[in-house]
Amino acid sequence: MGNIHPTAIIAEGARIAASATIGPYATVGAQVVLDEGVQIGAHAVLDGITHLAEGVQILPFASVGLPPQDLKYKGEPTRVEIGPRTVVREHATVHRGSITGEGVTRLGADCLIMCVAHVGHDCVLADRVILANNVMLGGHVHIGDTVFVGGGTAIHQSVRIGRHAVIGGMSGVERDVIPFGSCMGNRARLIGLNLIGLKRRGFGREAINALRAAYRGLFLGRGTFEARMALVAQDQGAQAQVAEILSFIGEPSRRGLMRAGRQVDESEAEAA
Template identity: 70%
Template sequence: MSVAEIHPTAIIAAGARLGQGVRVGPWCSVGADAVLGDGVQLVSHAVVDGHTTLGEGVTLMPFASVGLPPQDLKYKGEPTRLEIGARTVLREHSTVHRGSVGGHGLTRVGADCLIMACAHVGHDCTLADHVILANNVMLGGHVEIGDTVFVGGGAAVHQFVRIGRQSVIGGMSGVEADVIPYGACLGDRARLTGLNLIGLKRRGFDRARIHALRAAFRSLFAAEGVFSDRLAQARNRWGTDPAMAEILNFMAVQSRRGLMRARTHAVVEDEAGGEAG
């Protein structure tokens, strides 16, 4: 690969480390503590600040900014960090802030993610691989998102919420509680509507496994009685299934935000809601 190509209008601070084949377009700014891996591309007007590491092949579209200080009144300039994994793309006007000392001191976005236009990832968030945030998504601080999650446009996720892998969040949803793996949720104050059926099919789950997961979901969230009793029954009946075991283990973790429950009137599984999962 060639050495870095830097447009004459770009500002690269002394100390910044640029890998092979990096391309820095017009009017971009790269801070002194930034590390840009091989093949990183800053298209134009992009900002990389703070102790930020961009993995191989990361792309920042115009006016994307990463690694700026957290929106935290307690932050006093400490050298917290941001890491963005290989081949992740940040579209126009998206923002990802570095960590805070009150959290992990690290914000991390995984590999092969897509952060669409005007989306925001707050301080101390952790995104796994293949996560998609649609336009105008807002993540508060300390949010954890598993791999292959899709968050619909305009959704807002409260700080400290956990979103299990391969789940789907409907557009314009307000997510205030943890979302189980493989779940689908929707609503102004979002509630579970079922499972991400389209996502399950795309990832090779056969009819029998999907049927078992749906039955387990109904027993957990639609049945009457004490929830802890239903949880124990589900573990006894379906706990040997890897996907169900993952859901149950996710639910067992103590959470600051609590677990999102299904809509009280019914458990509705809307396949259309999982198309982007």
């Protein structure tokens, strides 16, 4: 095929669309499926039960679908799925699922996985997620739509990141991050809301004001967290984005919820 470099190694059984391109010295395993317009760069390695949707780009020296870094894994038929137009940059790694999870590592549409980032086994990334250079995701991490993770950040196994959140670079994330939240640090703590991202993505003044009030009520007020959560549900819970945060908090979690970096008294919270 004219789109496959003669030095590429393609195992018998691989399913490659006519418009896919494969660069020099790339390796494609027998159970790999490449849809239309997929581009595989030089020296990239694709293995295992791996499906790349239309327009995915895998750049040089990246590897996708190799076995998980899990000592319990014994070659079971787990897989990787990557959604349309997602880009995996140089030297990044995306490992296939394990038997301790759902058996699949899944990246959504229009994601960008920058150089040397690592997506561990059983991770699930929704659409438009950006992992900057050297980000490390432990196994079973779930990340919602339109999340940005800054360079050099490490996210602990089984952490959940709500949609539209932003994680500052060089952070160590051990707890779940609420939707629309902003956090940073080692170990990371909430520092507020992703206000710049919300404005860029067209969230209106009413939604942003409701989120601010909910954030103050949940993380900057007095009393038990349960009492504060009940009060926020009563006062702002009908607003869609606030309801999303409350639902996220109420879902099962293996890591617990990330809290704000410090608590303040009521007068300071009111002025925030």
